[in-house]
Each structure stands twice: as structure tokens, then as C-alpha cells.
Amino acid sequence: MGLSNVPYIPPGDLEEVEDEWGMPIFLGGGGNGAVQLMRIKSTQVLCAVKTQYKHLNEETASQSFESIKGLECIPTFFGVTLPPDDGPFPAIVQEFVTNGQSYTATSLYDATDKRLITKDNSLQVAMDICLALRDMHARYWLHCDIKSDNILLQPSSVADDTEDLWDDVDSVASWEPTQDIYPTESNPNFKIKLIDFGLTLNMNDQEQYLQFTDERQAEVMKNSIHVAPEVITGQRPFSKASDVFSIGRVLKDLSVVGDDYLLRLGEQCMKPNPDERPKLDDVIDIINVRIQSVKIP
Ligand SMILES: Nc1ncnc2c1ncn2[C@@H]1O[C@H](COP(=O)(O)OP(=O)(O)O)[C@@H](O)[C@H]1O
Numbered sequence: 201m202g203l204s205n206v207p208y209i210p211p212g213d214l215e216e217v218e219d220e221w222g223m224p225i226f227l228g229g230g231g232n233g234a235v236q237l238m239r240i241k242s243t244q245v246l247c248a249v250k251t252q253y254k255h256l257n258e259e260t261a262s263q264s265f266e267s268i269k270g271l272e273c274i275p276t277f278f279g280v281t282l283p284p285d286d287g288p289f290p291a292i293v294q295e296f297v298t299n300g301q302s303y304t305a306t307s308l309y310d311a312t313d314k315r316l317i318t319k320d321n322s323l324q325v326a327m328d329i330c331l332a333l334r335d336m337h338a339r340y341w342l343h344c345d346i347k348s349d350n351i352l353l354q355p356s357s358v359a360d361d362t363e364d365l366w367d368d369v370d371s372v373a374s375w376e377p378t379q380d381i382y383p384t385e386s387n388p389n390f391k392i393k394l395i396d397f398g399l400t401l402n403m404n405d406q407e408q409y410l411q412f413t414d415e416r417q418a419e420v421m422k423n424s425i426h427v428a429p430e431v432i433t434g435q436r437p438f439s440k441a442s443d444v445f446s447i448g449r450v451l452k453d454l455s456v457v458g459d460d461y462l463l464r465l466g467e468q469c470m471k472p473n474p475d476e477r478p479k480l481d482d483v484i485d486i487i488n489v490r491i492q493s494v495k496i497p
């Protein structure tokens with residue numbers, strides 16, 4: 201079960217966290233795997249344990265562990281363990297991205313749904329998402345599955361308080377913030393964390409072309425509107441440009457509650473021809489210019 205380079209956490213070092221009815225807490229997942237909230241006994245740190253449904257290639261896992269270690273834009277990767285469901289593949293143990301209020305995380309999807317994102321902070325949130333992806337690209341990783349439910353938002357006040365919180369971890373569920381932890385319009389202090397590395401690819405590895413039957417292609421086109429068309433049709437491999445396409449979808453989602461400008465930028469990023477899409481650095485510059493211009497009264 202051990203992977204060289206990747207810390208192994210024995211199941212005995214982890215304990216389940218229970219809800220008020222004594223049931224284990226699942227943060228997500230369904231048919232293909234599950235993410236369970238657990239606690240590392242020795243440190244009392246809460247973690248999200250993700251059951252894998254495909255085998256972790258030893259070399260890739262070790263490589264990815266080394267290259268993403270310390271990246272701020274993703275949850276800290278603690279190691280691997282035996283899967284809680286007795287499945288055949290190692291489970292991933294990572295930092296639990298808390299919203300500070302409950303045993304759940306706030307995804308970008310939830311945040312837009314609950315209008316935690318406003319016209320005034322939407323540009324900054326868009327910028328932080330792009331910067332997070334740029335950090336991944338800088339380490340030669342393509343995310344390949346960027347969408348609103350694979351982006352978590354952690355209020356910075358919670359992130360900063362996290363250390364204190366861990367001292368008294370049993371109180372997390374009942375912990376009440378002393379002040380409104382969601383940013384006010386002038387204080388858009390979310391920390392963005394990208395999650396779900398099920399499809400992540402290393403740019404140094406062989407390019408990945410999808411091969412679907414026509415029928416499956418049509419299905420994926422319809423259900424995975426965040427995946428670039430040239431990837432679904434198998435004409436081109438996953439690339440930085442296909443990640444930009446997915447970012448485009450996110451910008452359009454953000455524009456619904458936020459700045460209209462993001463709608464047009466999102467459309468540019470979602471151009472069917474990957475060569476016509478802006479580069480991620482251009483997207484960042486464009487958002488930056490907009491942030492500066494709306495500051496001026
Ligand atoms: N590190 C984490 N901290 C908090 N919640 C998480 C974490 N990782 C996953 N989740 C929750 O579990 C859900 C499913 O996890 P994800 O890695 O996206 O798996 P899936 O392949 O099922 O989409 C996420 O949408 C999120 O709500």
C-alpha cells in the first residue's frame with residue numbers, strides 16, 4: 201500500500217468524526233468514490249479522506265506529491281491511507297477546507313448560489329481562481345476538471361484562525377464566529393483552494409487524448425459543459441488552453457452574481473477554437489485592468 205515518497209498514514213492513526221446522530225460525515229462523493237471527514241489522532245487535525253476509484257500510479261503519485269507540496273492553492277496533502285470502505289486503492293488524506301461554521305466546505309457553486317459573491321468581490325474571486333490555476337500550471341500540472349464545485353472558498357479569517365481552532369477541535373461544530381466571517385464588499389478575503397485531482401495531468405507526461413464513441417461524446421458534451429470541445433471530440437489533448445476553457449465557464453458562472461465583464465471574458469475563454477482563446481496570463485491581466493478601473497470613481 202505504501203508509496204515511496206508519499207507519507208503513509210495507518211488507518212489506526214485516523215478516527216471518524218461523527219455528526220450529532222453518531223453517523224460518519226461525508227463531505228461529498230457518490231457512485232465513484234467518497235470523501236469522508238476524519239481526524240488525525242496524534243495532531244487532532246481534521247482531514248478529508250478521499251477514496252480513489254482508480255489506481256494511483258506509484259511514480260505519478262510520488263512525483264505529484266513532490267511537485268504540489270506546499271502549493272497554497274490546494275489543500276495540504278498529508279498522505280495516503282487504507283480506504284475506509286475496504287476498497288482496493290489507497291485513499292488520499294488531505295487538509296479539510298473548512299468554512300469555519302460547520303463540518304462542510306463552501307464551494308464556488310454554493311457561494312454563488314447563496315450570493316456570498318457579489319458584484320464587488322466577484323472580480324477578486326475570479327482573479328484568485330486564475331492565480332491558483334497559474335500556480336498549478338507553473339508546476340507543470342493541468343487540472344483538467346475546473347468547475348464551480350471543484351473550487352472551495354475558505355474565508356481568510358478562518359484560515360488565519362485555523363491554528364487556534366485545531367487546539368480545540370471538538371468545538372468546531374459549535375464554534376460561532378465573533379464577527380461576520382464572510383467578507384464585506386470592501387474586504388473580499390476568500391482563500392481559493394482547487395480540489396479534485398482525479399483527472400489532473402502532468403505536462404511532462406504523454407499527452408492525453410480522450411477516445412469516446414459518438415454516442416458517449418454527445419453525452420459528455422451535454423453533461424460536462426466545462427470540458428473543452430476539442431478534448432471531448434479527441435481532436436486535441438488536454439492542455440493549458442483546455443483549462444482556460446474551463447475557467448471561462450467559471451467566469452460565466454461568476455458573472456451571474458457579479459460583474460458582467462466576466463461574462464464577455466468567459467465567452468472569449470470558451471471559444472471553440474483553442475488557438476483563439478486568451479492565455480491564462482492574458483486573462484489575469486484583463487481582470488487586473490478591470491479591478492483597477494472599477495476602483496476609480
Ligand atoms: N479537502 C476538502 N475539504 C473539504 N471538502 C472537501 C475536500 N475535498 C473534497 N471535499 C468535498 O467533497 C466533494 C467531492 O470531492 P471531489 O474531490 O471533488 O470528488 P469527486 O470526484 O467526487 O467530485 C467536493 O465537492 C467537496 O464538497
Ligand SMILES: [Mg+2]
Pocket residue numbers: 349350396
Ligand atoms: Mg469534484
